[in-house]
Amino acid sequence: MSLTDQDEALISAALEGSARAWERLVRRYEGRVYNFALRMTGNETEALDLMQEVFLGVYRNLQRFRGDSQFTTWLFRIAHNKAVDMNRRKYLLTPLASLGGAEQTEDEVLEQLHDETQEQNPLTLLDTEQRNAGVMKLLNRLSWDQRLVVELKVFQSCTFEEIAEMQDISANTAKTRFYTAMKLLKTQMEQTHVV
Amino acid sequence: MSCNETAHIVAARFDDSLSPRQRRLLDEHVAACAECRDALADTQASAAQLRQWQEVPVPQWQRVPEGLREKQRASRPRFSFWTQWLPLATACMLALAVVLNVQVQIGGNGVQMAFGGSTQAQDISAQLAQFEQEQRTAQQQAMQQLAVQLEERQTTANLRLMETMVEQFGESTTRSMEQVLAYFEAQRQEDLQLLESSYQRLADSDFQTIRSVQQLANYVQYQGGQLQ
Numbered sequence: 033m034s035l036t037d038q039d040e041a042l043i044s045a046a047l048e049g050s051a052r053a054w055e056r057l058v059r060r061y062e063g064r065v066y067n068f069a070l071r072m073t074g075n076e077t078e079a080l081d082l083m084q085e086v087f088l089g090v091y092r093n094l095q096r097f098r099g100d101s102q103f104t105t106w107l108f109r110i111a112h113n114k115a116v117d118m119n120r121r122k123y124l125l126t127p128l129a130s131l132g133g134a135e136q137t138e139d140e141v142l143e144q145l146h147d148e149t150q151e152q153n154p155l156t157l158l159d160t161e162q163r164n165a166g167v168m169k170l171l172n173r174l175s176w177d178q179r180l181v182v183e184l185k186v187f188q189s190c191t192f193e194e195i196a197e198m199q200d201i202s203a204n205t206a207k208t209r210f211y212t213a214m215k216l217l218k219t220q221m222e223q224t225h226v227v
Numbered sequence: 228m229s230c231n232e233t234a235h236i237v238a239a240r241f242d243d244s245l246s247p248r249q250r251r252l253l254d255e256h257v258a259a260c261a262e263c264r265d266a267l268a269d270t271q272a273s274a275a276q277l278r279q280w281q282e283v284p285v286p287q288w289q290r291v292p293e294g295l296r297e298k299q300r301a302s303r304p305r306f307s308f309w310t311q312w313l314p315l316a317t318a319c320m321l322a323l324a325v326v327l328n329v330q331v332q333i334g335g336n337g338v339q340m341a342f343g344g345s346t347q348a349q350d351i352s353a354q355l356a357q358f359e360q361e362q363r364t365a366q367q368q369a370m371q372q373l374a375v376q377l378e379e380r381q382t383t384a385n386l387r388l389m390e391t392m393v394e395q396f397g398e399s400t401t402r403s404m405e406q407v408l409a410y411f412e413a414q415r416q417e418d419l420q421l422l423e424s425s426y427q428r429l430a431d432s433d434f435q436t437i438r439s440v441q442q443l444a445n446y447v448q449y450q451g452g453q454l455q
Contacts (some may be wrong), residue, residue, distance in 0.1 A: 046295070049298045050296070050299075051295050051296060051298075051299045052293045053418065054290075054291060054295055055290050055291055058290045058291075059290070062285050062290070063282060063284075063285055066282070066283065066285045067282055067283055070283055071280070076286065080286060080288060083285075083288070084288065084289075087290070087292075088292055091292050091294070091295065092294075138365040145374060159281070160283070161283040163279040163280065164280055164281055164283070165279050166276070166279060167276070167277055167279055167280045170276060170277065171272075171277075182277070185241055186241075186274050186277050186278065187277070187280070189243070191242065191244065192238055192242065204234075204235075206236045206238075207234050207235055207237075207238035210234075210237070210241070211233065211236055211238060211266070211270065212234075213239045214237065214269065214270035214273045214378045215266065215269060215270070215273075215275070217273035217277070218269035218270070218272060221272070221273065221276055
């Protein structure tokens, strides 16, 4: 049974009221959604809130999923919309402003990410925190729209057509936005001597 | 010289759905365009840096929404409904069976169910009455036989007892009878003697009476003669 078939089987069972099937479906994708939310919000509390909103939205709209696209595409369309909603409610911009400012040191970013990785091995923890803090510093340099495009393309492997549909823009605009964002990241990397 | 295709070239490089022909054209353009080549190098470096992200484990959270949990709980009463109402339904059925006098019989013909007083019950009652009557008659006959046997045994026993008594007391009875006869004889002799003496006294008394009468007659004759 392929991954898509397994997804569809779990969705069918969940629609019939199987809590176990739903939980298996959630466990299959919660890692991707949570890390997506963490990169978009920058802190654990809001990431957890966003993830819960995403899966609640998935549950409420599960009957509308017809299998025309992959479940992951449908899932991240909802995730994208929920992230945008959260951003509009001003819950997202505040931590981004504090994280994205030039005033924020790498130690502050590390401290902010510490809660998410505190149960890991200390050496792994340090490595993870440093790597993730570096990524977060780069992402914080991007605008909200650029950040979404980069997230959906680099981490979620969405096509530009899918990104364009989610953001209600043309595919060419999505491609240009992506290129601009990546060029900006490269510039930021050179400034911070990452590369 | 600025290339207008750079954004598309970079985007195309990140697109996995290119056909072989499209990929060949892309490679040809990148080989010929320094700007696109540099842009591709930069974006790939940026992407590599972003992919340094380490997956953060998901903290514990409530995965099953409340709506689904309620749905799950709502689906459970199917089982608990039966466990709740089955004993009551069984009790009602049994009570109804008692009230309607339902009789279930399992035999060679399968399961037979009858409601109310069935003919079978009547048959059983008649058979019981007949059996009771037969038992009563048999008991009476047995009692009569026992009484006869007992009477015979008692008669025999009485005879044996009488014989034994006669044997045991025969001699003493004979002796007693002789003594009684002797006693009677003595009494008779004594009575005869008493009777003789009584006769004698009576005779003496009669003689005196006659003499008195003769004196009275004499006196009467004397008195009569004087009157004349």
